[in-house]
Amino acid sequence: MEDNSVFFTDRSGRITSNPLLDQLPSYQSLLYRRKSSGAGTKRRGSSRGRLSSSGSVKWTINTMRRIEEKQTSQIGQRAIRELALNMAQKRRNKDQPLNKNQDLSSWRQWRQNTRRNLKRLRDDAEVFLSSMKLWKRDIHQIEGMFGTGILSYFSFLRFLVALNLFIFLLMFSFVILPIIIVPHTKGNITYDQHDETDCRVYQSSARRGLVNFHTHLGDLLSGGGFLEQTYLFYGFYKVDKIHFPKATYNLALAYLLATIAYLLLSLIWIVKRSATGFKRNLVQDEDRFQSFCNKIFAGWDFCITDQNTARLKRKSLFYELKTDLEEEKIKRKIADRTRKEKCRIYLIRVILNIFVIAILAACFYSIYIATTVSQEKQMNNVKVNFIEDLIVEYLPSIVITLANFITPLLFSVIINFEDYSPAFEIRFTLMRCVFMRLTSIGVLLFSLWSQITKCEEDSCVCGYNHKLYSCWETRVGQEMYKLTIFDFIIIFAVTIFVEFPRKLIVKYGQCGLAKWWGQQQFSIPQNVLEIVYGQTICWIGTFFCPMLPAICTIKYFLIFYIKKVSLIRNCRPSTRPFRASSSNFFFLGVLLIGLALACLPITVSIAQINCSQACGPFVNYNTSWQALPAALSHLPDGAQRFLYALSSEAFAVSFFVVTCLAMFYVIALAGAHKRVINQLREQLVVEGKDKRFLIQKLCQAQGPRSTSSVSGFHPGSPSRLSPSYHTSFSSNYNDAVFLTHPPPNSATPV
Amino acid sequence: MGNKQTIFTDEQLDAYQDCTFFTRKEILRLHSRYHELAPHLVPMDYTNEPDCKLPLALIVDMPELKENPFRNRIVESFSEDGMGNLSFNEFVDMFSVLSEMAPRELKAIYAFKIYDFNVDNYLCKEDLEKTLNRLTKEELTPEEVELVCEKTIEEADLDGDNKLSYADFENMISRAPDFLSTFHIRI
Secondary structure, eight states: OOTTOSSOHHHHOOSOOOHHHHHSHHHHHHHHHHSOHHHHHHHHHHHHHHHHTSSOHHHHHHHHHHHHHHHHHHHHHSOGGGSOOOHHHHHHHHHHHHHHHTTSOHHHHHHHHHHHHHHHHHHHHHHHHHHTSTTHHHHHHHHHHHOHHHHHHHHHHHHHHHHHHHHHHHHIIIIIHHHHHTTTTTOEEEOOOOOOOGGGOOOOOOOOSOOOHHHHHHHHHHTOGGGTTSTTSGGGOOOSEEEOSSOEEEHHHHHHHHHHHHHHHHHHHHHHHHHHHHHHHHHOOOTTSSHHHHHHHHOSOTTOOOHHHHHHHHHHHHHHHHHHHHHHHHHHHHHTOOHHHHHHHHHHHHHHHHHHHHHHHHHHHHHHHHHHHHHHHHHHTOOOOHHHHHHHHTHHHHHHHHHHHHHHHHHHHHGGGSOOOHHHHHHHHHHHHHHHHHHHHHHHHHHHHHHHTOOSSSSOSSSSOTTTOTTHHHHHHHHHHHHHHHHHHHHHHHIIIIIHHHHHHHHHOOSHHHHHHOSEEEOHHHHHHHHHHHHHHHHHHHTTOTTHHHHHHHHHHHHHHHHHHHHHHHEEEOSSOOOHHHHHHHHHHHHHHHHHHHHHHHHIIIIISOOOSSSSTTTTSSSGGGHHHHHHTTSOHHHHHHHHHHTSHHHHHHHHHHHHHHHHHHHHHHHHHHHHHHHHHHHHHHHHHHHHHHHHHHHHHHTTSSSHHHHTOOOOSSSSOOOOOOOSSSTTOOOOOOOSSOOOOOOOOO | OOOOOOSSOHHHHHHHHHHSSOOHHHHHHHHHHHHHHOTTTSOSOOTTOOOOEEOHHHHTTSHHHHTOTTHHHHHHHHOTTSSSOEEHHHHHHHHHHTSTTSOHHHHHHHHHHHHOTTOSSSBOHHHHHHHHHHHHTTOSOHHHHHHHHHHHHHHHOSSSSSSBOHHHHHHHHTTOTTHHHHSOOOO
């Protein structure tokens, strides 16, 4: 059995064992890639021998030599380790250029050596950096046990820890640090308090004197009391400028710019991280494109080392394949729907969507009511007892958490009646949950603002209700703080008091209820929504509570360990597997939505609502935003005019138009590329058919009479000689089919 | 760097570092794993390139490969004799191709070899059926297996010969988003 002939006669009984096919350049390059060194040279020698047995020896030998040279030069261009050769061949190829190098000038040698050493240095540096990555071993363990889908959740968590840490460092170094070092550097703080109006009276709820221990605990949980006048909240930063011996530091401007900076930093970092994911997902717009191929050839996770996980992965692949087969059936069913059925389905969908909107509206209204009630009760300052006070303070958080718990269940029930395809069902439910979670924060803030800007008279004197909210930013900061703390408490409590008992019940319970309930599944989408919700609160809250990112860093750090323990002890992987590729896209997409949503309240707070006159760095300005124009007015005239031109409407409109044009161009380009790809695909199919047809004809011609028939051969009906398949290695070829009679060189450029 | 190891010469380590995606430390670690598989067969001193091959049965017992349904095919594709006996060079080669840093084209070549059970340079229907059965441990009914194989060939076959050549396979795998992350063994 020759291992360089493509069709084995003895194995499959096919008669078309064709030396012609072996001479096709595409097969030659496959052979070259395939096996060991000695066999390779032997092979080439034998095929050469076969060619020379017929005429035009010189021509064929030259062509072969040209091909070999091209291949070796292509080796030189690619890195050695990316070639599909075995180790001995690679080492020989590596040494060959080295020997050739003796002839090169010493400059070239030195350059190549330094390049190689730099590459090695870079590799070592990368290894060092990646060994410093947080939680490397834990994530490795999780990957081995649960596969790459859940792994992406944990690496997403790690990303958020890093992001929050950077945001905190940003705020700390530009806002908190100058204030801390003032006593040490003989600077002094100024804030203009030129007129004592009503607006500037600050009624803080900080306590003095001895208090009970549980009031301290209550303060810790609610952010009031002794925490109110600390670095934690906006109100403490009643600093306008800091005069150091050598310079003046405009803290108000720094506070504003640090806020904008951390939003931009988050945006850039998220977009950079999601760049590869977006690209891949935009190219394959249809999800069902190659679903079967993807599952069979890229479905098994080679990282799995645990027996249980392997069994689960097999089950999940089986489940996925069955789902896909079902989808095919459903697609056929949908295509066969009659008009009457279609109308009925659309009617049902409209009704159910109205129902969903009604549920959402009810949730939002209850959040609004809860916030209003909570704020009013807090303003009355009637202390009933510790627990009730806490409940009143946390009422909005409780309502939001309840709503976010009930609505996914409702949505997943409702979607069953809407009769979509399974993949679309999952995505649509997820979209609804995302909308619910993120909008609930918006509703909370909206209700807070309506409270803040509601005064007894029709229009507020200071622009906000200064009697009740002398320092409204601190109040908003306290609400964000409470949301964060409550979120963390809930995650912790659910793990300990719900999941752990569930595991015990399922393990030791004999009744049917336990079996039906089943073991906890680690549902990735819901968990991701949870932490994106927390991160959105952090983004909104950092302006009002500069230490919140530090709290969130610690919170996510602890959540990692809680979730890891819960995963390993309580959960089994979900049977609906979440693909690693689309999961990155999903996580970062939801995070971006959260970021966009977070920018909105901050913009409104900075630009629209009058800042508190009694506290904070912006006491001298009407709104927080005015610190920026005030600082710009000190710049030289030319710079001022330039900056004002940048912010004028003319510039904004033209910028918008140019961006739209660029976007349309790129979309058109993508459409054109897609059309070209389709055409090329069709061409490939036709070329394949051409090739088979030609080979058939050749065999027929060659069969009965070997040499004489060949001279009568024309490259018949196919319009041109079909270039054989080129692979990525042989793409530079001028292809020619090797016949025993050399044809005119009619190679087509590919 | 004054590394007092005597397993490999410096040139050998350099060569390994250039020809694979591993660093020196990792190559030494791989050697200790290789040695663990058969301590009496594998010499500790590789400076004069001993000719030592480990049989298939020892290698597929490694924890990284034990649960893999394609473990036999993986080891066979990297062995020179096609029977699964790996020398240390081939051992390192195998894990290098399956490491995180190997590019997609390289992985595609070897993936094709792995899935080609009858080694005829095509992924025909029998190959696909064998792959599918290994993946699902034969829990699908024969009609379902038939249907899935048909659909797979339909999706990926470009030249219409009812089996997948390497060109078809490469074209299809370049559009499989999960391939790089799943075709990867950590060692």
